[in-house]
Amino acid sequence: xxxxxxxxxxxxxxxxxxxxxxxxxxxxxxxxxxxxxxxxxxxxxxxxxxxxxxxxxxxxxxxxxxxxxxxxxxxxxxxxxxxxxxxxxxxxxxxxxxxxxxxxxxxxxxxxxxxxxxxxxxxxxxxxxxxxxxxxxxxxxxxxxxxxxxxxxxxxxxxxxxxxxxxxxxxxxxxxxxxxxxxxxxxxxxxxxxxxxxxxxxxxxxxxxxxxxxxxxxxxxxxxxxxxxxxxxxxxxxxxxxxxxxxxxxxxxxxxxxxxx
Amino acid sequence: xxxxxxxxxxxxxxxxxxxxxxxxxxxxxxxxxxxxxxxxxxxxxxxxxxxxxxxxxxxxxxxxxxxxxxxxxxxxxxxxxxxxxxxxxxxxxxxxxxxxxxxxxxxxxxxxxxxxxxxxxxxxxxxxxxxxxxxxxxxxxxxxxxxxxxxxxxxxxxxxxxxxxxxxxxxxxxxxxxxxxxxxxxxxxxxxxxxxxxxxxxxxxxxxxxxxxxxxxxxxxxxxxxxxxxxxxxxxxxxxxxxxxxxxxxxxxxxxxxxxxxxxxxxxxxxxxxxxxxxxxx
Amino acid sequence: xxxxxxxxxxxxxxxxxxxxxxxxxxxxxxxxxxxxxxxxxxxxxxxxxxxxxxxxxxxxxxxxxxxxxxxxxxxxxxxxxxxxxxxxxxxxxxxxxxxxxxxxxxxxxxxxxxxxxxxxxxxxxxxxxxxxxxxxxxxxxxxxxxxxxxxxxxxxxxxxxxxxxxxxxxxxxxxxxxxxxxxxxxxxxxxxxxxxxxxxxxxxxxxxxxxxxxxxxxxxxxxxxxxxxxx
Numbered sequence: 001x002x003x004x005x006x007x008x009x010x011x012x013x014x015x016x017x018x019x020x021x022x023x024x025x026x027x028x029x030x031x032x033x034x035x036x037x038x039x040x041x042x043x044x045x046x047x048x049x050x051x052x053x054x055x056x057x058x059x060x061x062x063x064x065x066x067x068x069x070x071x072x073x074x075x076x077x078x079x080x081x082x083x084x085x086x087x088x089x090x091x092x093x094x095x096x097x098x099x100x101x102x103x104x105x106x107x108x109x110x111x112x113x114x115x116x117x118x119x120x121x122x123x124x125x126x127x128x129x130x131x132x133x134x135x136x137x138x139x140x141x142x143x144x145x146x147x148x149x150x151x152x153x154x155x156x157x158x159x160x161x162x163x164x165x166x167x168x169x170x171x172x173x174x175x176x177x178x179x180x181x182x183x184x185x186x187x188x189x190x191x192x193x194x195x196x197x198x199x200x201x202x203x204x205x206x207x208x209x210x211x212x213x214x215x216x217x218x219x220x221x222x223x224x225x226x227x228x229x230x231x232x233x234x235x236x237x238x239x240x241x242x243x244x245x246x247x248x249x250x251x252x253x254x255x256x257x258x259x260x261x
Numbered sequence: 262x263x264x265x266x267x268x269x270x271x272x273x274x275x276x277x278x279x280x281x282x283x284x285x286x287x288x289x290x291x292x293x294x295x296x297x298x299x300x301x302x303x304x305x306x307x308x309x310x311x312x313x314x315x316x317x318x319x320x321x322x323x324x325x326x327x328x329x330x331x332x333x334x335x336x337x338x339x340x341x342x343x344x345x346x347x348x349x350x351x352x353x354x355x356x357x358x359x360x361x362x363x364x365x366x367x368x369x370x371x372x373x374x375x376x377x378x379x380x381x382x383x384x385x386x387x388x389x390x391x392x393x394x395x396x397x398x399x400x401x402x403x404x405x406x407x408x409x410x411x412x413x414x415x416x417x418x419x420x421x422x423x424x425x426x427x428x429x430x431x432x433x434x435x436x437x438x439x440x441x442x443x444x445x446x447x448x449x450x451x452x453x454x455x456x457x458x459x460x461x462x463x464x465x466x467x468x469x470x471x472x473x474x475x476x477x478x479x480x481x482x483x484x485x486x487x488x489x490x491x492x493x494x495x496x497x498x499x500x501x502x503x504x505x506x507x508x509x510x511x512x513x514x515x516x517x518x519x520x521x522x523x524x525x526x527x528x529x530x531x532x533x534x535x536x537x538x539x540x541x542x543x
Numbered sequence: 544x545x546x547x548x549x550x551x552x553x554x555x556x557x558x559x560x561x562x563x564x565x566x567x568x569x570x571x572x573x574x575x576x577x578x579x580x581x582x583x584x585x586x587x588x589x590x591x592x593x594x595x596x597x598x599x600x601x602x603x604x605x606x607x608x609x610x611x612x613x614x615x616x617x618x619x620x621x622x623x624x625x626x627x628x629x630x631x632x633x634x635x636x637x638x639x640x641x642x643x644x645x646x647x648x649x650x651x652x653x654x655x656x657x658x659x660x661x662x663x664x665x666x667x668x669x670x671x672x673x674x675x676x677x678x679x680x681x682x683x684x685x686x687x688x689x690x691x692x693x694x695x696x697x698x699x700x701x702x703x704x705x706x707x708x709x710x711x712x713x714x715x716x717x718x719x720x721x722x723x724x725x726x727x728x729x730x731x732x733x734x735x736x737x738x739x740x741x742x743x744x745x746x747x748x749x750x751x752x753x754x755x756x757x758x759x760x761x762x763x764x765x766x767x768x769x770x771x772x773x774x
Contacts, residue, residue, distance in 0.1 A: 009645070012654075013650055013654030016654045017653075017655070017658040020655060020659050020662070021658050021661075021662045024666060027666060028279065028282050028666070028669055036617050037617070037620060038662075039663075040620045041620060041659060042656075042663060043600070043621055044620065044623065044628065045628050045651065045655050045656045045659065046656060046660070047597055048625040048628025048632065049628055049656060050362050050593065050597060051597060051625070051628075051629055051632075052628070052648070053365060053392060053632075054362070054593050054594065054597075058394060058589075058591075058593075059590070061393075062393070062412075062586060062587050065412070065413075085584060086587035086588050087587060089588050089591075090587060090590065090592075093588070096769075097598065102769075103547075107551065108588065109552070110552035110555040110556040110559070110767075111555055111559060112585065112588060112592075113556055113759060113767045114555055114558070114559030114560045114563075114759075115398075115563055116397075117564075117757075117760050118559055118560040118562060118564040118760065119397070119401070119563045119564070119566075119567070119578075120397075120756050121564045121756050121757070122564055122567035122568065123453045123454060124749050124753050124756075125753060127452055127483065128453070128746065128749035129746055129750065129753075131483055133746065135477075135480055135482070135742075154723075157480060157738075162731075162735045166735055166738060169735075169736060169739025169740060169742075169743070170746075173739065173740050173743035173744070174746065174747060177743075195685060196688055197740050198740055199688040199692065200689070200732065200736045200740070201473070201736065201741060202689050202692075203688065203689040203690065203691065203692025203695075203696065204693070204696045204732055204736075204737045205737075207692070207693045207694075207695075207697045208469040208473050209470050210469075210517075210518065210671055210675070211490050211700055212336060212468050212469025212470045212490055213664075213668040214513075215335050215336045215469065215491035215510065215514065216336065216664050216665035216668060217289050217335075217669075218335060218514060219334060219335020219506075219510070219661060219665065220335070220658075220662055220665045221286075221289050221513075222293060222506070222509075222510065223658070223661075225293055274677075278673040278677075281669070281672050281673045281676055282669045282672075285668060286669075289668075299703060300705075300706070301702055302705050302726055304730060331656060331658075331661050332660045333664075362593075366639045366649060366656075367657065369639055369640070373640070394587075394589035394590045395585050395589045396589070398581075398585035399586055401579075402579065402583050402585075405579035409579065410583070410586075416638070416640075458567075474745075476733055476734060476741060477738050479738075480734065480738050480742075490700075492700050492701065511701065511702050512702075514701050515702055515703030516703070518698070518704070520672070521671075521672055522694055522698065524675060524676040525676070525694065528675070528677070
């Protein structure tokens with residue numbers, strides 16, 4: 001079976017991607033012009049991409065097309081011009097750039113913040129507070145076929161023993177953060193318990209963060225390995241050599257300049 | 262002898278960090294080039310997501326939200342690919358969207374690639390709605406009227422009348438939803454502004470950074486399952502019987518974790534070796 | 544004028560806040576129509592807010608170029624990247640694909656943005672290892688607990704740890720004892736101990752955010768109005 005040739009645009013893309021990746025990784029040696037170039041390119045491309053998407057999604061899809069369709073079909077209907085209201089509010093936000101009329105943006109922000117605060121209150125209370133408290137005060141003793149029983153299986157998160165541990169943890173951590181009451185006597189025991197629970201959770205968070213960051217590295221290395229192949233013109237080894245030589249040249253030049261000074 | 266050991270400890274603690282960088286690079290690269298293939302153990306929280314999708318009847322509506330961008334691609338793309346492969350295998354109607362503007366191209370690429378390999382048709386078996394701004398407001402908008410939230414899909418085809426969206430008026434008509442999230446605009450937002458009112462079942466796929474914070478929601482049943490990081494993706498690939506990028510990366514993951522544990526242990530050994538030096542800064 | 548600059552925005556915040564807090568409890572069609580309409584508007588307004596953020600970045604770098612501040616050349620690179628990406632994007636009609644093949648915009652996304660963004664965050668892996676080596680010391684009982692917890696989770700969440708420490712079952716007489724492995728301990732740690740702490744933090748932070756939202760609606764918190772003596 002003949003080998004499928006990779007399109008030129010893909011090979012070119014592989015070289016660009018590999019080069020940019022190695023430019024960013026050059027920061028591991030030292031902050032240098034290659035890294036700064038990659039960094040600024042990243043910000044620039046992200047902004048450019050966002051602008052294009054906002055233009056086509058917001059201005060075209062959500063504003064222009066509904067207006068155009070509405071005016072064509074029902075020019076006299078008031079509802080046709082409804083998208084003008086959020087457009088006007090959006091334009092008010094942009095008055096921030098003109099100091100004399102920047103106060104107009106407050107009207108738009110008041111609208112946004114008022115709506116956001118209003119919708120958040122009942123939903124936050126329901127989802128984050130009530131539901132969480134509900135699960136914290138689960139019954140310890142349950143009625144089964146053999147009568148009343150309490151679970152002591154640590155491996156089962158819903159067992160009685162784990163419910164007790166969970167309750168102690170939640171209350172002690174909440175107490176630790178309650179600074180209006182002095183942490184002395186029984187309060188100190190509760191606060192110290194809370195601290196140890198916190199340390200366990202932070203340790204777990206660190207472990208998961210390590211896992212996450214290493215996964216990102218694995219992903220990038222996998223791409224570099226793929227682009228090291230002959231079908232991509234050995235992009236990785238060639239560009240690695242170019243990057244190393246560039247860094248060496250830059251370092252030598254910097255040391256020579258430092259020596260002269 | 263004691264002096265020699267203290268001297269060694271002092272030098273090791275002050276070692277150039279670029280040597281540590283090199284160790285990490287080797288620990289990542291070598292297992293990728295020469296995998297050793299250790300077995301993957303499946304956790305109950307990943308199993309729950311798999312079992313829910315497995316039990317869904319054909320043509321049920323599955324909503325997948327790519328709430329991440331290329332910075333979390335290595336962790337969440339394998340989860341997305343595994344979930345899409347499973348959903349297409351079950352002949353579900355798949356709706357894909359994203360809250361993250363810079364993740365739009367990535368989401369489109371993934372869903373197109375998996376649909377092509379499983380022979381699924383855009384508009385009939387799946388739809389990529391694309392990105393729209395608003396975050397929580399978008400979820401509320403989708404919960405009230407999906408066609409007002411997304412009048413057209415990413416390829417500018419009108420959503421009203423699409424075969425894949427037949428009978429789907431809003432989020433209440435979604436049978437299962439998974440949010441693959443890398444930050445705040447993700448799983449919690451979907452629950453608070455989506456499931457809480459519109460009552461669809463949902464699960465989460467998260468990066469390792471935010472996964473620990475989602476366990477309270479898992480415990481309380483607010484999400485029925487949680488796929489955490491690359492390990493979670495590897496577990497899901499094991500369940501669907503199709504090993505991919507995640508399983509391939511787990512050996513490197515093991516090696517890097519091992520290196521970090523050794524570094525932490527060594528650091529403490531040197532620290533305790535030098536702790537006896539009164540007045541000397543360690 | 545003071546009314547327009549101060550009272551009106553506060554009144555709008557109050558009305559919107561109270562109306563949409565109460566809306567959650569009113570399933571009437573008018574109430575549902577109101578939230579549908581306003582959430583549609585919010586999508587459009589958010590788009591303009593994004594423009595604000597983008598324009599701010601423009602402004603910062605434009606000033607740097609104008610003043611020829613140190614590193615202004617890189618700001619030029621940034622501008623060039625923005626303009627090039629926008630030009631390619633508009634030329635491609637904002638599409639990553641056309642007729643099944645990749646557009647220039649799609650190419651730019653796949654081969655510049657994805658590797659750059661991915662690499663920027665993956666570099667943290669090296670720094671977390673270096674930081675762990677230098678700073679992760681058992682200086683106190685609390686730090687020791689943190690360290691042990693981190694090591695247990697790092698072992699338990701990868702196949703190597705699960706294989707090296709699989710746990711075992713020992714039977715003594717009629718009793719069967721299960722000695723948990725790294726995976727079992729990690730699962731328990733995450734589902735019970737970690738959940739307890741995260742839940743407490745979630746409840747505390749949520750109560751704080753509800754209090755803040757109430758303060759905003761009632762006009763006690765005005766920082767969102769942007770400052771100035773007429774606030």
